[in-house]
Amino acid sequence: MATEVTATLDEAYQRLHKTGPEFDGWLSNHGPMVAEAMARNGHAGDVHRWLDGYVLGLEDFPRGSGAIAADWQEALGDPRRIADWTAFFSRETAGQPWRQVLGTWWPRLLPGIAASATHGIIRVGHAVRALLADGDDPVHVTELAHGLAYWAARWQMVPGTETRGQSASGGTGRRPPALAPAAALAAVPRIADQSGGIRQRLPQLITLPGWPAALAAAPVEVPAEEARMWLAALADAAVVRYLEYAHGNPVMLVHTATAPTAILRTLPALSQDLWAPSAAAAWDAAAALTAVYAPPAAAPPESLPAAPDGPDAATEAFARAVRNGDEHAIKFADTAADVHARTADPAALAAAVHAAEIIPGQA
Numbered sequence: 001m002a003t004e005v006t007a008t009l010d011e012a013y014q015r016l017h018k019t020g021p022e023f024d025g026w027l028s029n030h031g032p033m034v035a036e037a038m039a040r041n042g043h044a045g046d047v048h049r050w051l052d053g054y055v056l057g058l059e060d061f062p063r064g065s066g067a068i069a070a071d072w073q074e075a076l077g078d079p080r081r082i083a084d085w086t087a088f089f090s091r092e093t094a095g096q097p098w099r100q101v102l103g104t105w106w107p108r109l110l111p112g113i114a115a116s117a118t119h120g121i122i123r124v125g126h127a128v129r130a131l132l133a134d135g136d137d138p139v140h141v142t143e144l145a146h147g148l149a150y151w152a153a154r155w156q157m158v159p160g161t162e163t164r165g166q167s168a169s170g171g172t173g174r175r176p177p178a179l180a181p182a183a184a185l186a187a188v189p190r191i192a193d194q195s196g197g198i199r200q201r202l203p204q205l206i207t208l209p210g211w212p213a214a215l216a217a218a219p220v221e222v223p224a225e226e227a228r229m230w231l232a233a234l235a236d237a238a239v240v241r242y243l244e245y246a247h248g249n250p251v252m253l254v255h256t257a258t259a260p261t262a263i264l265r266t267l268p269a270l271s272q273d274l275w276a277p278s279a280a281a282a283w284d285a286a287a288a289l290t291a292v293y294a295p296p297a298a299a300p301p302e303s304l305p306a307a308p309d310g311p312d313a314a315t316e317a318f319a320r321a322v323r324n325g326d327e328h329a330i331k332f333a334d335t336a337a338d339v340h341a342r343t344a345d346p347a348a349l350a351a352a353v354h355a356a357e358i359i360p361g362q363a
Contacts, residue, residue, distance in 0.1 A: 004044050005039045005040065005044050005133075005134065006134040006135075006137055006140075008035075008039050008044040008045075008047050008048075009035060009036060009039050009047075009130055009134070009137075009139070009140065009143075010137065010139040010140070011048070012031070012032070012035035012039075012047050012048065012051060013032060013035070013139050013140070013142065013143045014139060015031075015051060015055065016029065016031040016032050016035070016051070016055070016058075017061070017142065017143070017146060018060070018061055019031070019055060019058040019059060019060065019061060020058065020059045020060060020061050020062050020082070021082060021123075021146065021149075021150040021153075022059075022079075022082075022116075023057060023058050023059045024057075026079070026116065028116050028117070028119035028123075028150075029058055030054075030119075030327035030328075030331070031051060031054055031055065031058070031327075032123060032126065032127070032143055032146070032147070033122060033123055033126045033327070033331055034050065034054075034327045034330050034331060035047050035050075035051065036126040036127070036129065036130050037126065037330055037331055037333075037334035038050065038322065038330060040129070040130075040133070040334070041315075041318045041333075041334060041337060042315065042318075043318070043319075043322055046322060050322075050325065053325075053362070054327070054362075061083065061086075062082055062083045063083055064081075064083035064084045064086075064087055065080065065081065065083075065084060066084060067084065067087065067088070068081065068084050068085060068087075068088040069088075072088070072152075075152070075153075076112070076152055076155045077112065077115075077152075077153070077154065077155035077156060078153060079153050079154055080153075081153055082149060082150065082153040085148075085149035085150075085152045085153045086145065086146055086149040086150075088149065089101070089105075089144075089145035089146075089148045089149045089152075090142065090145045092105075092145070093141050093142070093144060093145045097136075098131060098136065098141045098144055099269055101144075101148070102128070102144070102148075102266075102269055102270065103270060103271060103274075105148055105152075106266075106270060106274060106278075107274060107277070109121075109148070109151050109152060109155060110274075110277060110278065110281045111157055111161065111281070112151065112152075112154075112155030112156050112157055113157075113158060113259070113281045113282075113284055113285045114156040114157060114158045114202065114284075114285060114288065115150075115151050115152075115153075115154035115155050115156050116150065116151075116154040116156075117198050117252065117255060117289075118255045118258075118259035118262075118285050118289070119150070119154075119255075120147070120150045120151030120152075120154050120155070121151055121259060121262050121263065121285075122255070122258055122259055122262040122331075123146070123147035123150055123151070123262075124144065124147040124148055124151055124262065124266065125261065125262025125263060125264075125265045125266050126147075126262065126265075127140065127143045127144040127146075127147045128144065128265060128266045128269050129265045129266075130143065131144060131269070132265075132268060132269060158202070158205070158215075158284040158285065158287075158288045159202055159203060159205040159206050159211075159288070160205055160206060160211055160212060160215055161215065161284055179217050180233060180237075181230060181233040181234035181236070181237040181238075181283075182233070182236075182237035182240075182241075184214075184217040184218075184234075184283070184287075185234075185237050185238065185241055185256075185286065185287070185290055186241075187210075187214065187217070188214050188287050188290045188291050188294070189208055189209060189210040189211060189214060189291060190290075190291055190292075190294060190295075190296055191204040191205065191208055191291055191292050192204070194248070194292065194293065194295075198252070198292065201292035201293070202288065202292060204292070205288060205291060205292070208291065211291065214287050214291070215283075215284065215287065217283060217287070218279060218280040218282075218283030218284065218287075219276055219279050219280060219283075220276050220277060220279075220280045221276070222276055223276075224272035224273070224275040224276065225275075227275045227276035227278070227279040228264070228267055228275055228279070230279050231260060231263060231264050231267075231275075231278070231279040231282055232264055232342060234260045234279070234282060234283060234286060235257055235260040235261045235264055235335065235338070235339060236339050236342065236343055236345070236348070238256040238257035238260060238286055239257045239332075239335060239336050239339045239347075239348050239351050239352075240339075240345065240347045240348060240351060241256070241290075241294075242254070242256070242257060242332070242351045242354070242355065243304055243347055243350055243351035243354050244298035244299055244304070245294045245295055245298060245299070246299075246351075246354060246355065246358060247295060247299050247358070248293050248294050248295035249293040249294075250328075250355065250358045250359045251328045251359060252289060252293045253289065253290075253293050253294060254328045254331065254332045254355065255285070255289050256285075256286045256289045256290055256294075257286075257332065257335050257336075257339075258331050258332060258334075258335050259282060259285045259286065259289075260282040260283075260285070260286055261335040261338060263278050263279070263281065263282045264282075266278070304350065304354060305350055305353045305354050305357060306346075306350055306353075307346035307347070307348075307349035307350040307353065308320075308349060308353065313340075313346070313349055314337050314340050314341070314349060317333055317336065317337070317340075317349040317352040317353055317356075318330075318333045318334065318337055318352070320333070320352070320353055320356045321333035321334075321352060321355065321356045323356070323361075324356040324359065324361040324362070325361050325362035326356075326359045326360065326361055326362045327362070328355070328359055329352075329355045329356045329359045329361075332351075332352060332355045333352040333355065333356065336348045336349060336351055336352035336355075337349075337352070
């Protein structure tokens with residue numbers, strides 16, 4: 001199966017690397033992420049059928065404007081340099097082991113966790129999982145280069161974290177968290193005007209009462225393993241909360257869970273000194289998305305679906321997402337499968353079913 005997965009992903013990546021990382025302005029190209037999720041969850045045979053429809057809406061890979069070198073900080077967060085960043089990371093990963101490139105650039109990119117509504121780091125997380133599972137496949141390495149480039153080109157900090165003393169080593173000086181992730185998410189305040197896109201919503205966090213206190217809930221000065229456990233619990237809590245709060249914005253609230261999961265999947269490829277700042281950045285992203293998209297009240301319990309029954313419940317939940325066909329439903333079901341495997345909580349699979357029911361299908 002690993003050989004089939006690797007070959008399928010290589011073919012999918014090669015198709016998708018001819019397309020740009022965005023389309024229709026700044027919508028993210030989810031193709032590489034969905035292909036990896038489907039192949040990893042037993043649907044390698046469905047990947048190209050799904051891509052046949054998805055690629056019709058994509059755009060050609062953009063042209064570059066100049067090489068990125070020692071002046072890379074000037075190009076950070078400049079979407080016009082996406083092609084230049086891709087060429088840069090292609091050179092970097094060709095000249096040294098991919099883990100070394102990741103270790104160098106992860107702390108530089110991590111403060112910009114909000115890049116393209118967290119799609120930069122999510123794409124990197126899928127690429128890293130592919131590499132860890134399938135080995136140092138060269139096409140997989142190329143996908144990692146594309147993911148890092150997208151993250152760099154759309155680099156954006158979560159409002160309120162700019163003056164928190166972040167450094168290239170990831171330290172922030174925050175104290176260990178006082179709340180468990182589920183309680184911390186429940187305490188996140190909401191912006192008053194939940195209209196418009198994320199670019200209109202995020203700036204409201206600067207003046208949101210309670211936002212500095214919410215940011216302080218993440219772990220930083222904790223041992224690596226404690227940070228990993230807190231991060232896993234954050235992903236678990238975000239998936240379960242989606243079941244109750246997804247009606248606020250079924251698509252965007254997916255990322256409260258998929259972004260922390262992408263970071264969690266990347267930890268094994270990183271030095272442990274980066275685990276705590278990575279968990280903190282995951283919290284920044286999940287809290288920000290909750291603040292700007294989550295509704296004030298949970299949905300009535302009687303309106304929510306149940307998890308599939310039986311020993312193949314996780315397989316069925318993911319299959320429903322594939323039948324739906326929407327990229328967000330598929331990625332969320334992938335994350336929910338991880339949570340269910342970790343916790344055995346049927347609410348995680350119910351949340352995946354809920355996403356497949358309320359996100360409009362693309363199949």
